Amino acid sequence: MTLRLRQLLAALVVLQAPLWAIGTALLLRGDVPDPLPTHWDLGGDVDGTSGLAAFTTIVLGVVVLAAAVALVLVARAGRRTALGGLGAAAATWVAGLPAALFVATLVASADAVRAADVRLPVLSIVAATLVPFVAAFAVHRLLPAPLPDAEAPPAPSSSLVLADGERVAWVGQASSGRMLVAGVVLGLGTVPLWFAVWPAALAAGLAAVALAWTHVVTVRVDDAGVAVSWGPAQWPRVRVPVDRIASAQAEHVEPLRWGGWGYRRTTRGRAAVARRGPGLVLTLRDGQRFAATVDRPEPAAELVNALVGRFSRTAR
Numbered sequence: 001m002t003l004r005l006r007q008l009l010a011a012l013v014v015l016q017a018p019l020w021a022i023g024t025a026l027l028l029r030g031d032v033p034d035p036l037p038t039h040w041d042l043g044g045d046v047d048g049t050s051g052l053a054a055f056t057t058i059v060l061g062v063v064v065l066a067a068a069v070a071l072v073l074v075a076r077a078g079r080r081t082a083l084g085g086l087g088a089a090a091a092t093w094v095a096g097l098p099a100a101l102f103v104a105t106l107v108a109s110a111d112a113v114r115a116a117d118v119r120l121p122v123l124s125i126v127a128a129t130l131v132p133f134v135a136a137f138a139v140h141r142l143l144p145a146p147l148p149d150a151e152a153p154p155a156p157s158s159s160l161v162l163a164d165g166e167r168v169a170w171v172g173q174a175s176s177g178r179m180l181v182a183g184v185v186l187g188l189g190t191v192p193l194w195f196a197v198w199p200a201a202l203a204a205g206l207a208a209v210a211l212a213w214t215h216v217v218t219v220r221v222d223d224a225g226v227a228v229s230w231g232p233a234q235w236p237r238v239r240v241p242v243d244r245i246a247s248a249q250a251e252h253v254e255p256l257r258w259g260g261w262g263y264r265r266t267t268r269g270r271a272a273v274a275r276r277g278p279g280l281v282l283t284l285r286d287g288q289r290f291a292a293t294v295d296r297p298e299p300a301a302e303l304v305n306a307l308v309g310r311f312s313r314t315a316r
Helices: 003-028 052-079 082-109 122-142 177-189 198-213 298-314
Strands: 036-040 046-050 169-175 216-222 225-230 237-241 245-253 262-266 269-273 277-284 289-293
Touching (some): 169 298, 216 289, 216 298, 225 245, 225 289, 277 298
Parallel strands (some): 269 289
Antiparallel strands (some): 036 046, 245 277, 277 289
């Protein structure tokens, strides 16, 4: 896929927010109550309203401005600056969230006589929350990563010599007891919410499961490359083929330098971080880096470099 096509697709994703917001406002402007409900309490009753014209003007102003910023950053992403992809994704989310909530509110208010009669369905809240994240993720994935520093990747260094056709494998893990405990505590804390505000309990419960699930990172090195997976079932999984790897090193992984814990994507590259400490860091042939926390990564780095050396030797 060419850069121009990627930018075009990203721009189309960005434009969905203002198009849906403006289209819904025009379509339903005569079918919704004025004032319009803009806030609900935990019981689902309306406890806040705004004038239709003022509410529409403010929301559309924010959406259009954020979308314009996102489009500018999409165009700048062709220069592969650090701000381009991440900034465009962030601006897409800023445009998408108010647009999605605005559309959900108007649709729920259609044909209502009074604002107090409007109920906002839970599915609408969930969709309005998730759709902006999906749009931002799509924009980020479509745009190119920033160019790495102009320096040659380190040459692979290994004391291992692998024969052609020799099959090898290495598996290691890293875990964080703190993440597991935090997930369990968060999950237990949602129990009272199920009897009062079950949508909030559902969201918190899913976050607790995700937190507990990702407390384990598994790294597997084999003939095909490096695979990194999460959780006891080793899913989801990310694979880096050996033909994309330039070299591997055992390094100390500092979560804040890689954007935090979990699966991170930053200007430095990508990382699977379960805890602070030793990890396997791959330098890819395009200059990007991929880091994964794992106990005793030195043998893994040795094996990866040996696999890279064999691939380079047989590919000639």
